[in-house]
Amino acid sequence: MPSINTLYTARSGLAAARRALDVVGQNVANASATGYSRQEVAQSAAEPARYLPSSGQGVASTNVIRYRDEFLDKQYRMRNNASGYHGARADSLSQVDQILGSLGDDGLNPALNRFFMSWDNLANHPSLATARPQVVDSAGALLETVSQAYLELLQVRTNIDEAIANKMVAINGMAEQVADVNRQILISPANQAQAHELNDQRDLLLDDLAKLAGVTVGSTVDGMVNLYLGGQTLVDRDSAHSLASVSAIEATEPGQAISTLFWTETDQPAQIPGGELAGLLEVRDQRLPQYMEMLDNLMRTLATEVNRILTTDQFGDPLPPPNDVEFFTLGTRWMEIQINPAVLADPSQILAAQTLPAVAGDGERAMQVAKLKDVRLLTGDPVGSRIVTPGEYLRSVVTLVGLQVQQATRSSEAAVTQLAQVEKQRQSVSGVSLDDEMTKMIQFQQAYNATARVVTAIDEMLEVLVNRVGVGGR
Amino acid sequence: MRVTNQMSAANLLLHLNSLRNRTSNLTDQISSGQRITRLSADPTAGAEVLRVRSHLEVMKGWESNLANARSWLSETESALDHMTTLMQRVRELGVAGANGTLSGEQRANMAIEVDEIVSDLLFTLNGKGTDGALFGGFRTDLGVETATELPLFSMDPEDGMVTYNGDNGSIRREVGPGITVEANLSGERFVQSVDLLQAVWQLSQDLKKGPADAASAQQLGSVEQALTLVVGLRSEVGARVHRVEQIESRLIDSYVHLNGLLEQAQGVDMEKAILELTNAENTYRAALQVGSRIIPPTLADFLR
Numbered sequence: 001m002p003s004i005n006t007l008y009t010a011r012s013g014l015a016a017a018r019r020a021l022d023v024v025g026q027n028v029a030n031a032s033a034t035g036y037s038r039q040e041v042a043q044s045a046a047e048p049a050r051y052l053p054s055s056g057q058g059v060a061s062t063n064v065i066r067y068r069d070e071f072l073d074k075q076y077r078m079r080n081n082a083s084g085y086h087g088a089r090a091d092s093l094s095q096v097d098q099i100l101g102s103l104g105d106d107g108l109n110p111a112l113n114r115f116f117m118s119w120d121n122l123a124n125h126p127s128l129a130t131a132r133p134q135v136v137d138s139a140g141a142l143l144e145t146v147s148q149a150y151l152e153l154l155q156v157r158t159n160i161d162e163a164i165a166n167k168m169v170a171i172n173g174m175a176e177q178v179a180d181v182n183r184q185i186l187i188s189p190a191n192q193a194q195a196h197e198l199n200d201q202r203d204l205l206l207d208d209l210a211k212l213a214g215v216t217v218g219s220t221v222d223g224m225v226n227l228y229l230g231g232q233t234l235v236d237r238d239s240a241h242s243l244a245s246v247s248a249i250e251a252t253e254p255g256q257a258i259s260t261l262f263w264t265e266t267d268q269p270a271q272i273p274g275g276e277l278a279g280l281l282e283v284r285d286q287r288l289p290q291y292m293e294m295l296d297n298l299m300r301t302l303a304t305e306v307n308r309i310l311t312t313d314q315f316g317d318p319l320p321p322p323n324d325v326e327f328f329t330l331g332t333r334w335m336e337i338q339i340n341p342a343v344l345a346d347p348s349q350i351l352a353a354q355t356l357p358a359v360a361g362d363g364e365r366a367m368q369v370a371k372l373k374d375v376r377l378l379t380g381d382p383v384g385s386r387i388v389t390p391g392e393y394l395r396s397v398v399t400l401v402g403l404q405v406q407q408a409t410r411s412s413e414a415a416v417t418q419l420a421q422v423e424k425q426r427q428s429v430s431g432v433s434l435d436d437e438m439t440k441m442i443q444f445q446q447a448y449n450a451t452a453r454v455v456t457a458i459d460e461m462l463e464v465l466v467n468r469v470g471v472g473g474r
Numbered sequence: 475m476r477v478t479n480q481m482s483a484a485n486l487l488l489h490l491n492s493l494r495n496r497t498s499n500l501t502d503q504i505s506s507g508q509r510i511t512r513l514s515a516d517p518t519a520g521a522e523v524l525r526v527r528s529h530l531e532v533m534k535g536w537e538s539n540l541a542n543a544r545s546w547l548s549e550t551e552s553a554l555d556h557m558t559t560l561m562q563r564v565r566e567l568g569v570a571g572a573n574g575t576l577s578g579e580q581r582a583n584m585a586i587e588v589d590e591i592v593s594d595l596l597f598t599l600n601g602k603g604t605d606g607a608l609f610g611g612f613r614t615d616l617g618v619e620t621a622t623e624l625p626l627f628s629m630d631p632e633d634g635m636v637t638y639n640g641d642n643g644s645i646r647r648e649v650g651p652g653i654t655v656e657a658n659l660s661g662e663r664f665v666q667s668v669d670l671l672q673a674v675w676q677l678s679q680d681l682k683k684g685p686a687d688a689a690s691a692q693q694l695g696s697v698e699q700a701l702t703l704v705v706g707l708r709s710e711v712g713a714r715v716h717r718v719e720q721i722e723s724r725l726i727d728s729y730v731h732l733n734g735l736l737e738q739a740q741g742v743d744m745e746k747a748i749l750e751l752t753n754a755e756n757t758y759r760a761a762l763q764v765g766s767r768i769i770p771p772t773l774a775d776f777l778r
Contacts, residue, residue, distance in 0.1 A: 032480060094514070101513040103523050103740070113531045120535055124542060124647060125605065127615065353612070361606055361614030362643055373532070374652065391528055399521040402513030409514070420488060424481055431478030438773035 010455045012058030016043050017448035019061045024441050027432045035204035037068045037430035039196060066196045069429045073203060076422045077210035077217070081274040083415035084211035088279030090405070090412040092160055096291065097405045099152045100398050108394055111145040112373075114138045119370035122352050123363035132347040135366075139327070139339055146299055150335045153292050154256060160284045161258050165245055167277050168261060171212055171234075172242040175227065178205050179240040182224040186238065195223075214274025230271030232263060243270055253334050254292055258284065287404065294397045296334040301377050302390055303328035303337050309368050310351055323356065325349050479772070486765040493758045500751040509742040519739045526736050533725060533732075539647040539655075540722050542605070546645070546657035547715045549603035554659075554708040556598055560591050561701040564674055568694045571681050585681040592629070592674050599627045599664065599671075609661035612643030626661060627671070634675035638665050649721050655714065659707060670700045 020041045030036040042065050046057035100108070118138040122131040181202040188194050202225065209215035209227065215234060218226045227235035234241055245259040261270040272278045307326040311319055318324055327350070329338050343349055354364030376387040388396065503509055513520035567584050570576075576584075597618070599609055606614025610626050616639055619625035624639045642662045646654040664670045673696035680693050 097512055097514045101520075103511060103513060103520060103527075107524075109524055109528050110531065113528055117531070117535050120539070120648065124539065127606070359612040359615075359641065359643070361610070361645060362612035367646070367648075370648070395521060395524045395528070398513060398524065399517055402517035402520055405514035406517055420484075424485070425475075427478055427481045427484070428476045431476075431480050433476065433478040434772040434774065438777065442777070 006458050007455065009056060009058035010451050010458065012046065012060070013451035014448060014455070016041070016059045016061050017444045017451060020444040021441065021448070023064060024437050024444065028434065028437050031432040031434060031437075035200050035207070036432070037066050037196070037200055037203075038432045040065050040067065064196065066199065067430050068199070068203070069426065072422060072426045072429060073206075074217075076419070076426060077207060079415065079419045079422050080207055080211040081214040083412070083419045084276040085214070085274050085279040086408060086412035086415045088276040089283055090408040092156065092280060092283045093287065093401075093405045093408050095156050095159075096153065096288070096401055099149050099156070100291070100401045101405070108145055108149065108398065109391065111138075111142045112391060112394055115142040116370050116373040119366050122350070123367035123370055126352040126363035126366065127360045131352075132350045135350060136339060136344060136347045143299070143337060143339065146295055147335055150292055150295050153288055153295075154254065157254075157256060157258070157284055157288050160280050160288075161247075164261070164277065164280050164284070165259055167212055167280070168243050168245055171209065171215075171229075171277075172240075174205050174209050174212075175234050175240040175242065178202060178209075178225070178227060178235050179238050181205070182235070183238040185223050210275065212275045213272050213277040216273075230273045232266075232268070232270070241265055253296075254289060255333060291397065291401060292334060294393075294400075297378065298390060298393055298397070299335065299337050300330060302372065303330055305372055305375075305377060306369055309365060309372075314354075319351075319356070322349070323351050479769070483769055486761070486769065490758070490761055490765075493754055493761060497751065497754045497758065500747055500754060503742045504744065504747050504751065507742055508740050510740060522739045523736060526732050526739070530729070530732055530736075533728065536649045537722075537725060540649050540718055540725070543647040543649065543655045543657040544715065544718050544722075545604055546608075547711055547718065550608050550659050551708065551711050551715060553598050553601055553608055554704060554711060557595060557704050558701075558708055560595055560598075561674075561697070561704050564588060564591055564677065565694075565697055565701055567681075568677050568697050571677070572694060581681050585678050588674060588678040588681060592671060592678065595671060595674065596627055596629060599661065600625060607640065609659060609664070610640035611658070611660040611662070612645070613640040614645075616640060627664075629671050629675065634672045634679070636665055636669055636671045638662060649718070650725075653721070655718055655721070659711060663707060664703075668696070668699045668703045670703065673697050673700045 020043070023039050023041050027038050041061050042063040043059050043061055046060040049057055115138045118131075118135045121128075122135050125131050181198050185195055185198050185202070188198070206215070206217055206225070206227075213229060216228045218228065220226060220237065224237050225235070226233060226237065232241070242264045243261050244264045245261050247257050247259040249255060249257050261272070262268060263270055272281060307328055310327055311324050313319055325342055326340050327343055329340050330336065350366075351358065352364075352366035353359055353362035354368075355362060373391055374389055376389055378390065378393040379385075379387055502511075510516045510520055510523075513524075567588055571581065571584050600616075600618045601608055602617050607616050607626055610616050613626065616623060616626040619628065626638070626640050628637045628639070629635065630637075638661050640661045642660040643658075644656050644660070645658040647657050649655050673693070676693050677697055
């Protein structure tokens with residue numbers, strides 16, 4: 001006997017089909033949206049009524065499932081961290097490569113060679129009028145080339161400093177947003193669809209924070225997340241902490257104004273474990289000062305030696321005036337090296353002869369300066385085990401930069417590839433396949449049609465019951 | 475694995491981008507003729523390029539030093555040549571003058587000739603080359619006597635005392651790694667073991683004095699020694715010239731070798747690069763074609 005109950009059953013079927021079609025529509029609309037995880041309605045038979053004989057209570061749409069793999073998310077964030085770190089390093093180091101990595105005639109090496117050759121020329125022709133001005137010229141050119149490189153490195157450092165400050169602001173903003181979303185998720189368990197959207201939003205933020213600074217995630221039992229940055233808590237359920245930066249002139253070399261990061265609430269210095277921020281910090285605080293120091297070391301050692309050769313006799317005692325004029329003047333800070341203004345004003349003061357009083361054809365002292373190019377003056381390479389000539393030292397600085405740039409670029413490329421791999425897997429789980437959705441759409445559409453037919457059939461049957469029963473024989 | 479449209483599109487984009495990257499790199503290489511323009515592209519090859527370039531520049535300096543040394547030495551050599559000829563004449567005159575049968579007039583004529591030779595020798599010793607005094611050591615500014623300067627060599631015509639106002643400085647030129655060549659001959663060599671000028675002057679005095687005697691036999695011996703000295707010095711300088719020439723030819727060989735290394739490290743293999751470029755272009759085109767056929771169609775196109 002057709003009962004009203006069957007209508008209820010059919011009605012639940014219609015509602016379920018409509019609900020499912022809604023979700024399909026949602027998926028299709030968001031097929032290209034970033035960070036969207038596909039959803040699916042889980043349908044199950046409704047709880048049968050107790051204490052009553054019946055054939056069922058229809059279908060219940062119990063849940064809208066969100067397809068998301070947390071493990072893949074964790075992997076993605078780890079790789080995003082690495083990608084951010086190496087990417088930031090590669091980017092900033094490639095700027096250094098522009099400054100130091102030239103293989104042409106405009107590089108530092110040729111300038112150094114020309115400097116030594118000018119002294120060789122003076123040694124060969126000590127009475128030639130043009131020899132001394134030429135020495136001053138090439139010394140000036142060398143200083144200028146190296147100073148130029150040094151200043152450009154300083155500028156790169158300043159740029160990185162700015163970028164760090166910007167990223168810190170971004171982190172603070174995102175932390176606030178995560179805390180916000182946490183709060184909203186807490187108060188909206190009833191509205192499932194909204195919860196899924198909020199989760200998607202939050203996952204995007206977490207991805208970005210991992211790339212920015214290597215922020216790690218810990219979940220709580222009530223669906224919120226805590227964020228940790230370098231051992232400290234960045235977001236604690238629904239409250240966010242923040243970073244601040246203070247800019248100060250370094251007391252140590254190179255004496256530039258740089259900003260250090262610390263936690264606003266506790267005033268403790270902030271440790272950044274990874275991501276773009278860590279990459280930038282490494283380049284700013286370790287790589288760049290290393291290169292700058294090596295440039296200073298080269299020029300300072302060279303200048304000191306030249307001064308020594310020109311102003312001391314063979315026993316190491318200083319020569320009396322007027323032969324006590326130093327060629328270079330040295331300051332205390334890095335790259336505070338100039339040609340002595342007295343020499344610039346009057347190059348004839350440059351002493352080329354070894355024995356005094358100076359004789360026209362004696363260029364032995366200048367020869368010693370020229371020979372510095374073959375003297376092992378400097379401790380080479382960061383390991384510091386070999387003593388090398390000035391030319392070798394300069395080449396080792398330049399090669400070191402080249403190697404580090406290459407390594408950073410390669411690591412960055414590898415990290416990006418690995419990231420793409422994980423993203424692919426994430427998409428496989430959470431991505432929307434239009435073919436799938438189309439198929440499901442047909443499925444639910446047919447289900448709706450069929451259920452509607454059932455309703456019509458029951459309706460006809462009830463009509464017969466209501467209008468035709470008991471009117472027999474009319 | 476479940477594949478979605480977004481994955482296919484993202485994949486295609488990634489590969490297209492990497493192909494475009496390859497194409498751009500290869501185009502750069504071919505159009506510049508250099509495999510690497512910056513060190514970071516290939517640090518080990520780049521370091522080699524820097525080292526070789528640096529060495530080539532140093533070698534240019536050696537080359538110019540060699541030319542300079544050679545000019546010094548050949549000027550010195552011609553002066554010594556001339557002096558050898560003079561000294562040989564002196565010896566002839568000395569031997570002839572020892573003949574007791576010569577008349578006073580013949581003797582006087584010989585003495586005059588010897589006096590002339592002494593002036594000539596003095597003039598040659600005071601001579602200047604392109605870079606200054608040839609025989610002055612570091613005193614390249616001295617030469618014949620001027621209003622303001624002392625002469626390099628001077629001789630008192632009364633007693634034949636020779637004064638050398640130069641020094642024994644050795645003018646060296648760097649022509650190789652730690653290799654120097656001495657380009658000059660110090661004038662001290664002419665007054666130390668054998669006093670050349672004085673020996674010749676003495677002969678002139680003896681000829682003016684009178685018939686041959688025991689003293690002139692001794693003087694002939696000094697003249698012989700002086701001649702031997704000059705000949706010896708000339709062969710010494712000749713040997714140095716020879717050495718300079720050898721070093722020069724070795725330098726040329728080094729040039730060729732180093733330029734070859736440079737080409738190897740930095741030059742681009744044209745055929746290989748062009749082949750790779752063609753390959754990359756073809757792959758790019760194929761990827762675009764395949765992508766255009768796979769990406770667009772969905773089920774929606776086929777439903778009623």
